Amino acid sequence: MIKVGIVGGTGYTGVELLRLLAVHPDVQLTAITSRKEDGLPVADMFPSLRGRVNLAFSAPDKADLTQCDVVFFATPHGVAMAQAPALLAAGVKVIDLAADFRLKDQATFEQWYKIPHTCPELLKEAVYGLVELNRDAIKGAKLIANPGCYPTTMQLGFYPLLKAGLVDAGGLIADCKSGVSGAGRKAEIATLFSEASDNFKAYGVAGHRHTPETVAQLQNFTDQPVNLIFTPHLVPMIRGMHSTLYARLTRDISNEELQALFEAQYADAAFVDVMPFGSHPETRSTRGSNMLRLALHRNGNTVIVLVVQDNLVKGASGQAVQCMNLMFGLDEGKGLNQVALLP
Numbered sequence: 001m002i003k004v005g006i007v008g009g010t011g012y013t014g015v016e017l018l019r020l021l022a023v024h025p026d027v028q029l030t031a032i033t034s035r036k037e038d039g040l041p042v043a044d045m046f047p048s049l050r051g052r053v054n055l056a057f058s059a060p061d062k063a064d065l066t067q068c069d070v071v072f073f074a075t076p077h078g079v080a081m082a083q084a085p086a087l088l089a090a091g092v093k094v095i096d097l098a099a100d101f102r103l104k105d106q107a108t109f110e111q112w113y114k115i116p117h118t119c120p121e122l123l124k125e126a127v128y129g130l131v132e133l134n135r136d137a138i139k140g141a142k143l144i145a146n147p148g149c150y151p152t153t154m155q156l157g158f159y160p161l162l163k164a165g166l167v168d169a170g171g172l173i174a175d176c177k178s179g180v181s182g183a184g185r186k187a188e189i190a191t192l193f194s195e196a197s198d199n200f201k202a203y204g205v206a207g208h209r210h211t212p213e214t215v216a217q218l219q220n221f222t223d224q225p226v227n228l229i230f231t232p233h234l235v236p237m238i239r240g241m242h243s244t245l246y247a248r249l250t251r252d253i254s255n256e257e258l259q260a261l262f263e264a265q266y267a268d269a270a271f272v273d274v275m276p277f278g279s280h281p282e283t284r285s286t287r288g289s290n291m292l293r294l295a296l297h298r299n300g301n302t303v304i305v306l307v308v309q310d311n312l313v314k315g316a317s318g319q320a321v322q323c324m325n326l327m328f329g330l331d332e333g334k335g336l337n338q339v340a341l342l343p
């Protein structure tokens with residue numbers, strides 16, 4: 001059994017990890033932290049876990065995380081970097097759901113996240129946890145930087161086009177929408193019911209921290225300089241993300257060839273569903289599941305890729321469990337085969 005610790009068990013990605021890992025056949029939940037709920041049984045806070053999780057939260061400084069085989073950090077940026085060096089030195093693998101290890105360049109991290117990086121030496125060692133594009137490296141990793149939710153949709157949608165050299169990498173556009181759980185469980189005015197429901201708005205238009213992450217990763221797949229215009233929006237739903245991606249074709253290709261390209265690229269990807277050309281994927285077809293669905297459209301020489309996922313599953317905790325499975329030599333889909341919830 002893999003002994004698992006979770007730092008930040010009271011947040012949305014933390015409780016999503018608990019939902020997935022409580023029924024994972026190879027996992028023994030060993031420690032779950034909360035600064036505010038030290039001593040409280042996990043199932044008292046989350047009755048959905050009654051009979052499934054018998055542990056209590058413990059304060060981060062009381063939890064002995066070195067007894068774990070792997071520790072997930074479902075915490076704000078800056079928390080994992082403070083604890084990862086000691087855990088790694090003790091032989092514990094680390095999966096960070098925040099951005100502490102996503103950017104290889106320290107100065108870029110500090111510019112976008114406005115905090116100093118306290119262990120820049122680990123940036124090189126960290127492996128970016130987007131399984132479909134980085135599977136082999138993840139298998140041997142000790143430290144995983146789990147991708148951001150928007151970057152997961154943008155990378156999986158643009159990747160086959162860039163890799164095939166079919167589009168102008170300097171003119172990528174991503175128009176993305178996220179449910180409110182993407183902002184986490186902490187109290188904030190923007191996510192109050194009366195602010196976020198029956199309302200719709202863009203944010204981060206002048207620059208969102210997921211732009212440098214996505215550009216840096218996409219740049220690995222093309223020699224052309226990548227330029228991306230990314231605009232996120234907050235939509236009045238709880239879970240779900242929909243990204244509409246635009247790329248200008250630089251050579252002639254039929255719709256059938258485009259479709260075949262994506263189908264071949266993701267033929268072995270259990271969690272990427274390439275829908276028939278011209279389909280309209282719905283966020284609810286991924287709700288509660290680790291599946292990302294995409295569909296291709298065409299308008300003249302512009303390819304439009306529609307991508308949907310559950311931001312808390314493939315966009316965060318499901319993807320992190322997919323990485324854990326690979327790191328421990330398991331089938332990457334173990335414990336992740338839930339079908340989406342309808343309606």
Ligand SMILES: NC(=O)C1=CN([C@@H]2O[C@H](COP(=O)(O)OP(=O)(O)OC[C@H]3O[C@@H](n4cnc5c(N)ncnc54)[C@H](OP(=O)(O)O)[C@@H]3O)[C@@H](O)[C@H]2O)C=CC1
Nearest residue numbers: 008010011012013034035036074075098182184185186316
């Ligand atoms: N929500 C989403 O869709 C996605 C989130 N992410 C990233 O995952 C991480 C977690 O997000 P999310 O679950 O939404 O966030 P939440 O705000 O819902 O939860 C944060 C958790 O971290 C704990 N925490 C906060 N500060 C500290 C600290 N200094 N030390 C230890 N624990 C702390 C909190 O618990 P307590 O206060 O009880 O200690 C809480 O359990 C973030 O970095 C986020 O950016 C990534 C992809 C998608």
Ligand SMILES: CC(=O)N[C@@H](CCC(=O)OP(=O)(O)O)C(=O)O
Nearest residue numbers: 097098099148149150178182183
């Ligand atoms: C709706 C909403 O607010 N979403 C979050 C993204 C959540 C995510 O993926 O986060 P990290 O990169 O922070 O890990 C945001 O735009 O800040």
